[in-house]
Amino acid sequence: MKFLPLIWKNVWRRKFRTTFTLLSLFVAFLLFGLLMTIKAAFSLGVDIAGLDRLILIHKVSLIMPLPYSYLARLQATPGVSRATHQTWFNGIYQDPSNFFANIAVEPEAFLEIYPEFRVPPDQVAAWLADRQGALVGRDLANRFGWSVGDRVPLIGTIWQPKQGQVWDFNIRGIYDADEGVDKTQFFFRYDYLDENRAVGEGLVGWYVVKIADPSQAVALSRTFDEMFANSPAETKTTTEKGFIEGFATQIGDIGAIMIAISSVVLFMFGLVAASTMAQSVRERTSELAVLKTLGFSGGTILALVLAESFFVVLVGGGLGLAAAWLFVRQGDPTGGLLPLFTLPPRDIAIGVALMAAMGLLAGAAPALGAMRLRITDALRRV
Amino acid sequence: MRWLAQTAAVIALNLRTVPGRLSSSAVAIVGIAGVVVVFVSVLSIGAGFAAAMEGSGAPDRALVLRSGADTEMTSGLDGPAVDVIRQAPGIRREGAGALTSAELYVMLDIPKRSAPDGSANVPMRGVEPAGVTLRDEVSIVEGRMLQFGTNEVIVGRAASGQFVNMRLGDTIVSGQNRWPVVGIFEADGGVAETEVWADVRTLQGAYRRGNTYQSVLVQLESPGSFDTFRDWLTSNPQVNLAIRRESEYYRAQSVAMTTLIRSIGFGIAALMGIGAIFGAILTMYTAVATRAREIATLRALGFNTASVLVSVLAESLGLGAIGGVIGGAAAYLAFNGYQTSTMNFQTFSQVAFAFRVTPSLLATGLFYALLMGLVGGLLPAVRAARLPISSALREL
Numbered sequence: 046m047k048f049l050p051l052i053w054k055n056v057w058r059r060k061f062r063t064t065f066t067l068l069s070l071f072v073a074f075l076l077f078g079l080l081m082t083i084k085a086a087f088s089l090g091v092d093i094a095g096l097d098r099l100i101l102i103h104k105v106s107l108i109m110p111l112p113y114s115y116l117a118r119l120q121a122t123p124g125v126s127r128a129t130h131q132t133w134f135n136g137i138y139q140d141p142s143n144f145f146a147n148i149a150v151e152p153e154a155f156l157e158i159y160p161e162f163r164v165p166p167d168q169v170a171a172w173l174a175d176r177q178g179a180l181v182g183r184d185l186a187n188r189f190g191w192s193v194g195d196r197v198p199l200i201g202t203i204w205q206p207k208q209g210q211v212w213d214f215n216i217r218g219i220y221d222a223d224e225g226v227d228k229t230q231f232f233f234r235y236d237y238l239d240e241n242r243a244v245g246e247g248l249v250g251w252y253v254v255k256i257a258d259p260s261q262a263v264a265l266s267r268t269f270d271e272m273f274a275n276s277p278a279e280t281k282t283t284t285e286k287g288f289i290e291g292f293a294t295q296i297g298d299i300g301a302i303m304i305a306i307s308s309v310v311l312f313m314f315g316l317v318a319a320s321t322m323a324q325s326v327r328e329r330t331s332e333l334a335v336l337k338t339l340g341f342s343g344g345t346i347l348a349l350v351l352a353e354s355f356f357v358v359l360v361g362g363g364l365g366l367a368a369a370w371l372f373v374r375q376g377d378p379t380g381g382l383l384p385l386f387t388l389p390p391r392d393i394a395i396g397v398a399l400m401a402a403m404g405l406l407a408g409a410a411p412a413l414g415a416m417r418l419r420i421t422d423a424l425r426r427v
Numbered sequence: 428m429r430w431l432a433q434t435a436a437v438i439a440l441n442l443r444t445v446p447g448r449l450s451s452s453a454v455a456i457v458g459i460a461g462v463v464v465v466f467v468s469v470l471s472i473g474a475g476f477a478a479a480m481e482g483s484g485a486p487d488r489a490l491v492l493r494s495g496a497d498t499e500m501t502s503g504l505d506g507p508a509v510d511v512i513r514q515a516p517g518i519r520r521e522g523a524g525a526l527t528s529a530e531l532y533v534m535l536d537i538p539k540r541s542a543p544d545g546s547a548n549v550p551m552r553g554v555e556p557a558g559v560t561l562r563d564e565v566s567i568v569e570g571r572m573l574q575f576g577t578n579e580v581i582v583g584r585a586a587s588g589q590f591v592n593m594r595l596g597d598t599i600v601s602g603q604n605r606w607p608v609v610g611i612f613e614a615d616g617g618v619a620e621t622e623v624w625a626d627v628r629t630l631q632g633a634y635r636r637g638n639t640y641q642s643v644l645v646q647l648e649s650p651g652s653f654d655t656f657r658d659w660l661t662s663n664p665q666v667n668l669a670i671r672r673e674s675e676y677y678r679a680q681s682v683a684m685t686t687l688i689r690s691i692g693f694g695i696a697a698l699m700g701i702g703a704i705f706g707a708i709l710t711m712y713t714a715v716a717t718r719a720r721e722i723a724t725l726r727a728l729g730f731n732t733a734s735v736l737v738s739v740l741a742e743s744l745g746l747g748a749i750g751g752v753i754g755g756a757a758a759y760l761a762f763n764g765y766q767t768s769t770m771n772f773q774t775f776s777q778v779a780f781a782f783r784v785t786p787s788l789l790a791t792g793l794f795y796a797l798l799m800g801l802v803g804g805l806l807p808a809v810r811a812a813r814l815p816i817s818s819a820l821r822e823l
Contacts, residue, residue, distance in 0.1 A: 291547075323450075
């Protein structure tokens with residue numbers, strides 16, 4: 046502890062150099078934070094997907110509808126606590142570039158199966174009372190400035206109403222949720238869709254089944270798929286996690302690309318930090334020799350140099366990571382292209398670990414050199 | 428002239444001392460090269476995707492969808508509507524029939540080779556015989572054309588490489604359907620190469636679509652007859668259709684994706700670039716610091732400040748150029764032509780494409796490298812030029 050002032054002095058002996066080293070480390074970890082946020086955004090929230098929810102889709106492809114009649118059979122299967130269905134609507138709000146997910150659901154079963162969506166009780170009641178009612182995410186409501194009671198028209202693409210092209214909805218509720226949960230979705234009532242669509246009555250997109258015991262997921266998936274085997278609409282059942290993972294791999298390996306870029310970035314700036322440390326120790330050779338002459342042990346010298354390197358990396362990197370966190374908290378800058386925009390706590394921890402490793406690596410060589418310094422050689426070198 | 432000679436002399440002297448400061452110069456070079464690699468490779472993804480999408484449409488072909496549908500995926504046309512479309516003026520006619528193809532566009536659930544346990548939405552297109560002839564870019568490269576009236580399919584070359592069980596001679600199993608692969612086709616690198624093609628009537632049966640279609644592709648007499656064709660259909664009260672040029676349809680689909688890739692690419696590169704500039708500043712500052720006495724000596728001998736300033740800038744620009752060339756070459760060698768596939772968000776179906784490191788991307792990368800070198804050298808150069816001679820000479 047008593048050496049703190051000495052370390053402080055050493056850090057700032059060349060203000061210009063230290064400032065720029067700090068700045069480049071700041072940029073490095075700011076980038077790291079942002080890249081990890083993009084990586085998380087493209088994993089589509091797979092980390093928080095429920096393991097007790099199974100998704101049943103048509104075996105041929107996701108776009109093929111399933112009959113409504115499956116619901117009763119699923120609900121009657123032992124081990125199922127609640128089954129419901131959902132239908133992709135793909136409606137357009139004003140312009141195709143305003144894309145957001147809009148899905149027809151059964152309100153009561155939906156809210157029971159997805160407890161992570163928090164809705165005030167009076168808004169739930171209003172939604173259940175209004176056939177044209179819709180429940181929208183907080184982020185989506187903010188994006189378009191919607192509030193409860195607003196009337197929102199969507200242009201039908203897959204599903205056309207019996208007359209015209211426009212479906213009208215009343216916003217009856219706005220849901221909130223923890224960080225990491227998609228708050229950009231638009232849910233509305235299936236009965237409204239089914240009664241008013243021109244074709245396709247009695248068809249649903251896919252089923253979501255909440256099971257009582259997650260360890261039964263594999264067995265139940267097989268039961269379901271066997272139940273509908275050899276029917277006109279065979280099914281393929283996966284856990285919600287598996288389903289989202291499958292969707293994420295379809296986008297491609299964004300995660301691997303982001304990790305590759307991060308590695309380039311950290312290597313690049315790690316090199317800057319290491320070269321600065323080496324330079325700074327080289328300049329002080331005679332000074333270190335004097336310290337040794339005064340009786341400082343090799344170990345203390347080693348610790349002094351390492352502490353200096355840790356300090357620089359942790360301050361620069363820490364500020365960078367904090368800046369990334371603050372930036373991400375402002376929300377998705379693309380206005381809805383990335384529904385999940387958060388910096389996962391796990392990646393923050395990884396970032397701090399990387400800083401420690403970088404501080405050690407950058408300081409190790411110069412510190413060891415300083416420790417092994419022979420006083421006579423060093424003093425002669427000048 | 429004397430000024431030039433002086434500057435040249437100082438630059439030469441300067442460059443001769445670089446080998447003594449190799450490790451510090453390497454830091455700047457690696458930094459700048461890193462930025463260029465990331466910049467060029469991320470943007471090559473966007474360039475490849477855009478090339479695949481934009482190479483897919485021809486201006487003298489029109490795509491007809493149901494009004495309100497923004498993609499083939501969400502469109503639906505019944506048989507009578509298709510018959511009306513075939514009557515429209517402006518369509519090229521050969522022999523008895525109009526060159527039109529009423530088509531279905533569905534998806535198959537097939538795993539990618541790179542993730543055999545997962546599944547991917549592989550687009551499958553039902554075509555009429557004219558659909559093959561009017562797409563003149565399509566040619567069979569292996570096997571033969573499918574026989575209409577059977578369940579045979581032909582597979583695009585990219586799909587054949589990206590997804591399991593799609594080689595010549597394989598049989599694609601999907602639900603209760605069996606699709607024997609009898610041919611592999613190419614389509615100038617367009618999105619069709621990610622598709623599986625079958626006879627539209629077989630596909631109607633397999634996907635229970637009755638006598639309905641999703642789109643009609645039309646060969647126009649010429650690009651100019653588009654307006655005639657569109658106006659006749661839009662003013663016809665029997666049908667409610669959206670008519671686009673095929674080329675515009677695909678360009679519109681690529682916009683969202685390329686914009687996203689571009690903004691991510693430029694954003695990351697800009698931030699990295701700032702970091703690399705800091706790295707270059709540190710390097711050049713160290714260079715100036717180690718040469719302080721030398722520079723002061725030159726100045727004392729009567730070399731003017733401008734030549735000292737230019738020499739530092741020249742060194743820094745040189746580092747930028749080396750970094751830019753290394754970075755560009757690395758990105759080209761590692762990524763040009765790299766085959767991958769992603770999801771087209773408009774249709775939720777897979778699009779295979781190859782990364783394209785284009786000459787213009789390489790030039791932009793090199794330009795940024797030089798810019799980073801220049802900006803990085805500026806402060807240290809001014810510092811070198813302002814170095815007080817007496818105190819610099821006294822230092823150590």
